[in-house]
Amino acid sequence: MTGPDTRAADPAAACSVGRHVPGGAIVVDEHGTRHAKCRHCGCSLSRLQSIRRWYRSGQLG
Numbered sequence: 001m002t003g004p005d006t007r008a009a010d011p012a013a014a015c016s017v018g019r020h021v022p023g024g025a026i027v028v029d030e031h032g033t034r035h036a037k038c039r040h041c042g043c044s045l046s047r048l049q050s051i052r053r054w055y056r057s058g059q060l061g
């Protein structure tokens with residue numbers, strides 16, 4: 001169960017440029033948006049169905 005993101009040489013640096021890696025439980029809400037927490041820095045992440053990338057969702061509450 002390894003992906004490209006886990007091969008980052010420096011996870012902390014990856015987080016600093018917005019390349020977070022979701023870890024643990026992923027929750028899908030009624031809009032189909034997925035929510036998880038970054039396995040490296042612990043920030044809240046969301047992913048829309050329409051865009052295939054995770055983004056930090058802390059500012060959205």
Ligand SMILES: [Zn+2]
Pocket residue numbers: 015019020021038039040041042043
């Ligand atoms: Zn992170």
